[in-house]
Amino acid sequence: MPSNIQPEIFIQMVLLNWEMQNERLNSLLDKLTDEQLASATAQNRNTGTYLLGHLVAINDAIMPLLGFDDKLYPGLYETFVNKPDNSGIEFPPVSELKIYWKNVTERLRQHFANMPVEEWFTRHMSVSEQDFAKEPHRNKLNIIINRTNHQSYHMGQLAYLANK
Amino acid sequence: MPSNIQPEIFIQMVLLNWEMQNERLNSLLDKLTDEQLASATAQNRNTGTYLLGHLVAINDAIMPLLGFDDKLYPGLYETFVNKPDNSGIEFPPVSELKIYWKNVTERLRQHFANMPVEEWFTRHMSVSEQDFAKEPHRNKLNIIINRTNHQSYHMGQLAYLANK
Numbered sequence: 001m002p003s004n005i006q007p008e009i010f011i012q013m014v015l016l017n018w019e020m021q022n023e024r025l026n027s028l029l030d031k032l033t034d035e036q037l038a039s040a041t042a043q044n045r046n047t048g049t050y051l052l053g054h055l056v057a058i059n060d061a062i063m064p065l066l067g068f069d070d071k072l073y074p075g076l077y078e079t080f081v082n083k084p085d086n087s088g089i090e091f092p093p094v095s096e097l098k099i100y101w102k103n104v105t106e107r108l109r110q111h112f113a114n115m116p117v118e119e120w121f122t123r124h125m126s127v128s129e130q131d132f133a134k135e136p137h138r139n140k141l142n143i144i145i146n147r148t149n150h151q152s153y154h155m156g157q158l159a160y161l162a163n164k
Numbered sequence: 165m166p167s168n169i170q171p172e173i174f175i176q177m178v179l180l181n182w183e184m185q186n187e188r189l190n191s192l193l194d195k196l197t198d199e200q201l202a203s204a205t206a207q208n209r210n211t212g213t214y215l216l217g218h219l220v221a222i223n224d225a226i227m228p229l230l231g232f233d234d235k236l237y238p239g240l241y242e243t244f245v246n247k248p249d250n251s252g253i254e255f256p257p258v259s260e261l262k263i264y265w266k267n268v269t270e271r272l273r274q275h276f277a278n279m280p281v282e283e284w285f286t287r288h289m290s291v292s293e294q295d296f297a298k299e300p301h302r303n304k305l306n307i308i309i310n311r312t313n314h315q316s317y318h319m320g321q322l323a324y325l326a327n328k
Contacts, residue, residue, distance in 0.1 A: 001165070002285075003300070004286070004300045004303065005281075005285040007169050009301050009303075010171075010174045010305075013301045013305065013309060014309065016301060017309050017310060017313060020313075041206070042205070042206030042207070042324050043206070045206070045324055118166065121166075121168045121169045136168045137180060139173075139177075145178065145181050145309065145312075148313060149181060149312060149313055150316070152314075152316035152317040153316040155320070156316070156319070156321045157320045160209060160321070164208075
C-alpha cells in the first residue's frame, strides 16, 4: 500500500479533528465569564454549564467504551446525560466542571497516544463480536469520529454565549 | 494487514458519519415549516434560511476542492459565506434552497460512490504538493471529516428552530 494510505495517517486525521474541537472549546471557555457560561445558550434552551457538564460526561464515557479505564467522574452521567437541564439536581461549581473538562481531555489524550495502531480498528465495547464481524467499521476510532461530531454540535450552541 | 484495517473501512467510517449528519438535517427540514426555517435560531443569531444556504454553499464547494466538478450554485457563496445574514442581499426562496440542498447532497453522493479508494488519500486542491509531502493527512477524505463537523456545528444551532 502506498505510504499515503496507511492506518497511522487515518488515525492522525481523526485525532487532529478531535483536537481541533477541543481547542475551540478551550478558547471559548477562556473567553467566557462563569456568569456567561451559566446563562442559557438561547431562550428556553440548555445553559452553557449544562452543556459543559454534558460534554465532560459523554467524553468521560469514552474511557470504558474504548476499554481504557473506568470513568473519572461517573456521577456526572446521571446529572448531565440522563437528566435534562433544570432537573433540580445541583450542579458542581463551574470552576470544578472546568477542571473535570481539562482532566478528561488530558487523560484521553494520554490513552490515545499510547494506543497501538491495530487496536484502534478493533470493536468498541458496545458492539458484539457477531455484529462487528458484519460491520467492521464499528471500531474504536469510529467512536472518536462520532464524538467529535457530537462535540461540534454542542459547540455550535455554546458559541451563542459569546458576544451576546 | 488484517481485513479490519483496510482503507475501504476508513472511507466507510467517514462517509457513514457524513450521511448521518445529512439525514439529521433532512429530518429537521421535513419537520419545520418555511416560516420556522426563516426565523432566527436564537435572539440576534443567524436564521435557519441563512444557515441552510450556508451549508449548501460550503458543501457545494467540496465539488471543486475534491476535483469533481464546478460548483452547482456558485452564486450562493457570496450570499451565504462571504456575507453575513441580513447583508441586504436577497435570498433565494426557501423552497429553492431546499432543492439546492437535495441536489448538492445527491451529486456529492454520486461522486463519492465513484471515487477510487486510493484517490481519497491524495491531496485536496487547496494544499500544495510540497505541503502534502510534509502533511499527508491533508487528503480528500480529511475534507469530509472536517465538513461533517462543520455541518454538526450548525446542526446544533438549527435544532433550536424545532419545538420552540
